[in-house]
Amino acid sequence: MSGEFAARHIGIDASAQTQMLKAIGYDGVDAMMAAAVPASIHVTPRSTTELPPAATEAEALAELRALASQNQSARSMIGLGYYDTFTPTVIARNVFENPSWYTAYTPYQPEISQGRLEALINFQTMVTDLTGLTTANASMLDESTAVVEGMLLARRASKSASPVFAVDTDALPQTRALLQHRAAAVGIDIVEVDFAAGQTLSGDVFGSFVQYPGASGRVWDPSGAIEATHLAGGLAVVAADLLALTLIRSPGTLGADVAVGTTQRFGVPMGFGGPHAGYMAVRTGLERQLPGRLVGVSQDAVGHLAYRLSLQTREQHIRREKATSNICTAQVLLAVMASMYAVYHGADGLRKIALGVATKTEALAERLRSYGLSLASDSFFDTIRISTPGPSSRVIERARSRGIQLADIDDATVGISLDETTTTAELADVAWAFGLPNESDAEPTVDLTDATALAGVPQHLHRTESYLQHPVFSAHRSETAMMRYLKTLADRDYALDRGMIPLGSCTMKLNAATEMAAVSWPEFSRVHPFAPEADVRGYLALVEQLETWLAEATGYDAVSLQPNAGSQGELAGLLAIRGYHAANGDTQRTVCLIPSSAHGTNAASAVLAGMKVVVVACDEAGNVDLDDLRAKIAAHAETLAALMITYPSTHGVYEHDVLDITQAVHDAGGQVYVDGANLNALLGFARFGDLGGDVSHLNLHKTFAIPHGGGGPGVGPVAAKAHLAQFLPSHPLAQRADHASGFVFEGGPVSAAPYGSASILPISWAYMRMMGSEGLQDATAAAVLAANYIAVQLRDHFPVLYTGEDGLVAHECILDLRPLREATGITVDDVAKRLIDYGFHAPTMSFPVAGTLMVEPTESEDLAELDRFVAAMIAIKAEADAVAAGEWPAEDNPLVNAPHTVEAVIDDEWQHPYSRETAVYPVRSLVRNKYWPPVRRIDNAYGDRNLVCACPPIEAFA
Incomplete structure (x- = not known):
């Protein structure tokens, strides 16, 4: 049995599971998964596993606290693009830590x-x-x-x-x-x-x-x-x-x-x-x-x-x-x-912060110059470089003894970067590190005026043009106004804190509060990416543990956490394949085979990795066409670099021929890239590395619980077999020259920081730590069960476009709305917008097939929410049928006019052939729990014809 956290993460309890299994015709989850996942790729039992048993929430937080304590709480003055900063608490509380903002989708x-x-x-x-x-x-x-x-x-x-x-x-x-x-x-x-x-x-x-x-x-x-x-x-x-x-x-x-x-x-x-x-x-x-x-x-x-x-x-x-x-x-x-x-500080506030930074930097520079030390440049804003009289390491270590990190530029040069958090006492400590007197009255004097800012910068480079003059940057300066503005904007959005977001391919699952907790801890948040290894041992230990767990879960030998998006993970994997072929002298291998159903980023990433894309056809069942694949392999045998496939497929089914597919590519000298976007349907039951994958990216913001944040952040680690490991991303400023698993990298960076978006890695660490191997397996089974339940409940109303040989789908199902349009004139757009009136975010529209909805309920939704969605879809089908029957005109009905706002239904001139109640309360449960969209259906073409991408004037809202 999985642990107590898994029971909270998974929305389907034992009673609901029994009811859902009965609906789809299986006696148990194991029987369902055995039928859905091809037996040829099932995970074989192993006597040991790198994944520890599930921890409780309290235990996981205690372990994270222990890791955090290994990071030294130092004041970073390293700079190089990264600065300490004060996050206004009103923003930290109402945005950064607010699920209304962090659980929303693109x-x-x-x-x-x-x-x-x-x-x-x-x-x-x-x-x-x-x-x-x-x-x-x-x-x-x-x-x-x-x-x-x-x-x-x-x-x-x-x-x-x-x-x-x-x-x-x-x-x-x-x-x-x-x-x-x-x-x-x-x-x-x-x-x-x-x-x-x-x-x-x-x-x-x-x-x-x-x-x-x-x-x-x-x-x-x-x-x-x-x-x-x-x-x-x-x-x-x-x-x-x-x-x-x-x-x-x-x-x-x-x-x-x-x-x-x-x-x-x-x-x-x-x-x-x-x-x-x-x-x-x-x-x-x-x-x-x-x-x-x-x-x-x-x-x-x-x-x-x-x-x-x-x-x-x-x-x-x-x-x-x-x-x-x-x-x-x-x-x-x-x-x-x-x-x-910027809204909080406004133009004057930002300028004041910048003046403070500049004048403090000038004050420090002047003190160092007064003692005969030379600067690399006398023209600067916040960063100076100092030639040291002796080894730079001595200055670096003296500063560290005072809790300050400076930039180690070379044996005789130290870099210092100041920011809004820098104090005059810290400036005195920096001066002491260079050997200047440590006297309390020797602290640099800081005069926060224009006169001392940018003293060495030529006058013609001083800014004279205005900025941030729109009212939004001056209207919310009090905390009351700021809090209400943030609340107003959050209330206009639909996020997971309101209801299910059943987006196929996007895996909008629970982002538990315990998983999120450590992200705000200063031991994780206020750490410079190029800090000395001795100061970040907790981070490095967490990274190594997470890499090990992910490698074990996917059947690979090495993992790099550097890519900070799924697309960058794709690119990193393809660059690794490119590096591997080049190292073997096979520079002619540049062809990448990609199924026609693939995610669009696959083809784009291949092009950016210097490869030529050749499309492979899919058959009527949505599977890779084996005959066409073999023909394309034969045609490009000498130049084949890779095949990119998604498993389960983008059509939401487990392909039974996957081992034949990967073997055919390997026989021709190519490498297999398995897109990890759909790993939530596989984790615990099969592993990419066991089904022939050489490299994959993983979406931590999908399968491993990092929130989507309204369209980002994401993390897209890349995992590879041993022969590709040395070509995974490296970084010139990484704390460790070798990989945690012992592989020396020959690749290059794909992100600015050695470990990418490291501060949100504790989320996935906590998810895996609290779920344990059994919990991860139970989550996969619950996700597959939920998708099949929805498919069965809706298939008599909307055809399910693709199923496996056993009639089951994976973790998502594609509902075909093209017959609905042919019969009623109602489009997939109309259904998506009408779902808003029913209190739902629409599933993924027209991907991978135009005119369809791809539904992925995830394991986190309970049966009541699944049934609410099913009821909404059936009701919408009935509304469309009413249009076809002539009860409502094709040009004026609840679907083509959706979504309906408050303003729309309180209009004195209501002239529609359906009632106001039908418009906004199509089911009675909405009366007490209604989400009101702030605008009616948006005219996309108008926005492209009249491109405006900045704050409109206040008069536009009149």
Whole structure:
């Protein structure tokens, strides 16, 4: 039997299980799973397991406390893109720790996502204001990957045929490493240029990249380098510190085409590397080149202002191998926090914080200079580099003795980065570390005025243009106003704290409070990703344990937790395959076979790994067409690099031929990539590594309980067999040079931090620790049972498109609504929007088959919620039949007019042929528990034709 936590995580109790099994025709869960999962891939019993037995919630928290205590509570002044920050408590409590924000899904149903969409519009406005560019997206994964996306944008937007991308020698070291790794896969030549020293471009380029301020802290005028890039035929990408931009000129005014960076220091804890919201902004004319997600302003059915995701034709599931980016997500929860930090402080508050940082840095620099120490640059904002009179290690260790971490640049140079949390006492400790007198009256004097800020920065680089002038950045300055604003936005959204989100392929399961608890602990949240190994032993132990458990659960030999999204895990796995073939001298192996049913990111990731996509057909049952697969393998036998498959399939069934599929690829010299998106249907019953997988990514935000956060964060670890392990992601600043399992890495980084979004790893650690191996198996069985129950209950009303040989589905079922449209004229969109009136988030629409709904109830929902969904779907079918029977006109009925707002039903001019009660209370249980959508159905086309991606003026709401 599984432990007590598993019984709380799994919504189906013994009585409900019996009732559900009876409905689908099985005597027990074991019999059902034996019928559903092919016997050839069942896990064979083993005498030992790396997964410990299930712990109680109290035991798991105690173990996490013990791990946290091994992280030294030090004041980081390492910098390099990561800073300590004060998270306003009103934001920590009402956003970061609030399930209304962290359990929401990506805003694909915008009518019930208006709160987070408004917060993201604020984020985009904040970024465009500070960068001086016209359009920003809704966030990137981190700064370094945003720089890579900027490079790729420059390549496709530039008219230059040159393969050269020029990179600032003063860029962040992690960014330089990531650029080198990613560029190599797509044939880009990286050339490093010391722009600040006046080095010029030697020829044509398609783009250049400048760090502003530089990694060394230097503030200089990059406008000459930007102009030279334009003359050479390229686009200029600038990574800019948003806090510095409150005081120094924006990239837009300097001529930049693209600005990228991170919003971490806007109230988001360092968290040993993440998650943090990167940003990207572009000049006019490049809007349609933006990767990722873009929130825009549109209108609803009655002309009211409404928000939605814009330009969605760029999404990977539509563009597939023609996609220009594999980024399919954002860092929404963190972008919301950063935007609210700007809302909380406003323009004047941010400027005051920046002035404090700059003047403290100037005060420290002046004291060090007064004792004869030399600085690498006299022009800086928050970071200085000091030449040490002796070995730098002596200064580093003296500072650590006072609880301060400095940046170890080289044997004779130390870096110091200040932030809003730095105190004058800490400045005195830093000065002492350099050998200056330790006298109380020797603390640097800090005069928080413009006169002492940016003393060494040329006047023409001082910012004069305004920013954050929209009323949203000044209207919520009191905590009362801020709390109510956050509550108002949360109330406009639908999240797991309201009800089931039955999204197929997305696994919206319970994110238990105990799993979430440790994320807020300072021992985990206030840790720099490049802190010394001795200071982060707790984190490293947690990482090693989680890697071991994940390897055991999936049948692989090594796991890297670095990828900070599923798409990046895909890319990391394919880059590992690329590295493996190259090491074997098989550089011609570049073909990647991908089934036509696959997730769109598969094809996009393959292209970004330098591979050519060849599509494999699927048969009428939704399985990979074995004959077509064998034909494609034969046609590309010498050039075959890999096959990417999802198991269970994207169609929601367990393919019985999977071993034949993987063997055929291996026989031809290829590698097998198994997409881990559907692992929630397999965990505990079969393992990717046992069914022929060589490498997989895992979605911790799906199978392992990390919340989706309204569209991010995610974590996409990559797991591999031993022969690929050495090609998994590495990092130049990792605390350990070798992998926890003993593999020395030869790959490169795919994220800015060595362990990616490390601060949310305690969530998955706690989930696995409290579930235990039996609990994980029980969760899988419950998820499969729930999906089959819904399939059986609805199959007489909506055909279930795909089932296995035994008539069972896996953890999700695809309901075919195309016959409904043919019979009644009611579309899948109409059903999705009508579900809102019934109090539900719609299942996944039109994926992987247009005109269908993919339903995944997960193991966390109880029978009452499953039955409520079934009843809603049956009622909607009856409404559609009423339209077909002529009871309601095709152009005026509850489905085509859904969703209905309060305003719609209190209108004195109600002229619809159905009652107000039918509109908003189609079932009586809603009378006491109604979720009211804030807007009517949104006009998507209007928003694309009239692209507006920043805060609309206040008059627009009149």
